[in-house]
Amino acid sequence: MTEHIDIETLEALALEQLGATETQEATAHVSACDECERELEWLRAERGLMARRSQPDVAINTWPRVVTGMDATASRRRLGRWFAFAGSGMLAAACAALLLIDTGSQRPEVALLFDASAQHEPLVDDKDPAAVLAQAEHEYDVALDTLAAAYDEKRKRLGDELPPEFDEQLRTVRGDLAKARTAAGDDVGARVAVLDAYAGYLHSMQDTVFGFEERLR
Amino acid sequence: MALQESTLATWRGLVARAKDGDVQAFRSIFDRQAPAVRRLLGDLFRDDAAADEATQETFVRAHAKLSSLRDPHKLAAWLFGIARRVWFEQRRSNRRQAPEELAYQKPDGQPGPEAVLLTREADSMLDHALAGLSEQRRLVLLMRIDHELGYEDIAHAMGWSLGKVKNEIHRARGQLRARLQNYLGDGQ
Numbered sequence: 523m524t525e526h527i528d529i530e531t532l533e534a535l536a537l538e539q540l541g542a543t544e545t546q547e548a549t550a551h552v553s554a555c556d557e558c559e560r561e562l563e564w565l566r567a568e569r570g571l572m573a574r575r576s577q578p579d580v581a582i583n584t585w586p587r588v589v590t591g592m593d594a595t596a597s598r599r600r601l602g603r604w605f606a607f608a609g610s611g612m613l614a615a616a617c618a619a620l621l622l623i624d625t626g627s628q629r630p631e632v633a634l635l636f637d638a639s640a641q642h643e644p645l646v647d648d649k650d651p652a653a654v655l656a657q658a659e660h661e662y663d664v665a666l667d668t669l670a671a672a673y674d675e676k677r678k679r680l681g682d683e684l685p686p687e688f689d690e691q692l693r694t695v696r697g698d699l700a701k702a703r704t705a706a707g708d709d710v711g712a713r714v715a716v717l718d719a720y721a722g723y724l725h726s727m728q729d730t731v732f733g734f735e736e737r738l739r
Numbered sequence: 740m741a742l743q744e745s746t747l748a749t750w751r752g753l754v755a756r757a758k759d760g761d762v763q764a765f766r767s768i769f770d771r772q773a774p775a776v777r778r779l780l781g782d783l784f785r786d787d788a789a790a791d792e793a794t795q796e797t798f799v800r801a802h803a804k805l806s807s808l809r810d811p812h813k814l815a816a817w818l819f820g821i822a823r824r825v826w827f828e829q830r831r832s833n834r835r836q837a838p839e840e841l842a843y844q845k846p847d848g849q850p851g852p853e854a855v856l857l858t859r860e861a862d863s864m865l866d867h868a869l870a871g872l873s874e875q876r877r878l879v880l881l882m883r884i885d886h887e888l889g890y891e892d893i894a895h896a897m898g899w900s901l902g903k904v905k906n907e908i909h910r911a912r913g914q915l916r917a918r919l920q921n922y923l924g925d926g927q
Contacts, residue, residue: 529909530890537887564916571865572885578781580773581791584798588769589762591799 527551527558536565593737655713659703662720666696669727676734699723747812754811757802765805769798772815775886776822782881783826783874793829797822816892819882823896830874868918872911879904880911 527535527548534540535548552558677689699719706712756764776797780790800821808817869877879897882888888896894904 564912568884568912568915575865575885577774578777578787578790580777580794584773584777584791584795585766585769587795588798588802591795592762592802595799595803 526555532558532562532565536562536569590737593733596733651710655710655717658717662717662724665724669724669731672731673727676731676738679738680734695723750811750814754808754814758805765802768814772818773798775815776818779819779881779886780822780826782869783878785870789829793822793825796825800825813892813895815886816888816896819888820896823878864919868915871918872914876907876911876914879907880915883908
């Protein structure tokens with residue numbers, strides 16, 4: 523024998539994965555080559571040993587835990603988008619004012635009151651930008667407080683399922699937004715930009731609270 | 740392991756649906772792949788609770804990263820790659836010690852090696868022989884001979900070159916056989 527069969531071919535022979543012609547050729551070689559024959563014996567023994575090993579069961583609670591983990595990942599992603607948005611100060615696509623309406627149900631609802639790109643009935647005298655901004659800022663505060671209360675209530679029930687830094691990041695972002703609002707002073711453009719950041723914050727907060735609700739069901 | 744075209748089509752369909760957020764499709768993937776992942780992790784951790792936990796974490800990560808899976812037919816290798824990282828991270832954080840090899844009592848009056856390998860003691864013997872391999876070598880060897888992954892798939896899962904995979908499997912096999920021969924005496 524001048525040339526041994528390569529290991530992958532021998533493995534395929536042991537696994538009976540070769541075609542008829544290749545099997546015939548390989549078998550002919552093996553029967554005349556002690557080294558390849560011994561290698562093939564080992565490969566077959568390995569295969570036999572592996573096939574005999576017991577198959578551990580997948581724990582019955584694995585899938586429910588996977589689902590819980592998937593939910594937690596989705597919540598973290600929503601918060602991540604929120605942090606990225608608030609942290610970067612990027613503007614929301616729509617310049618919107620949000621008013622939280624307490625419907626009396628467990629789920630707070632956020633209604634779009636007006637959109638800068640749409641025709642709307644003015645809530646206040648919109649010839650005075652400062653008055654419009656003041657009203658929008660107030661509405662944001664109300665919405666934020668209500669969502670924060672909903673968050674706190676659900677957060678307590680989730681307990682250790684969420685890491686403590688989750689809350690820490692939340693406080694930091696809200697603190698940064700408050701600072702940005704103070705820094706904006708009477709600059710209308712800056713106040714609008716801050717409101718946009720608040721809009722993103724509220725949307726993300728709403729998603730997070732809804733995510734908590736789903737996990738608690 | 741070569742997959743039949745119909746099997747491939749099934750995987751493609753399941754992966755596509757799971758990517759679109761179909762939890763039931765991901766459940767089907769879990770049902771089909773979790774036993775192999777659990778088995779591999781069990782061989783790595785040699786601790787049922789740790790292997791169960793790592794299996795769960797593997798699928799949570801898999802779900803989060805599903806969009807990065809380009810070739811559905813490489814699903815098993817992709818999952819094994821995630822499982823390997825989970826195992827590596829958990830082992831590092833827990834500083835788990837490799838269990839000491841238990842004393843293995845060689846059966847008296849050895850018959851031929853192949854016959855012995857297929858006896859009741861074989862499981863224990865193989866277990867001890869595998870335990871003697873380094874973790875990475877055990878991992879690649881099991882991917883090859885237990886899960887029948889192709890060399891390229893193993894390279895993908897390990898993040899190694901093809902040459903390194905072949906070399907490590909060759910060495911692992913040599914060590915495994917040497918250990919099995921020790922148990923068997925000089926029969927081989």
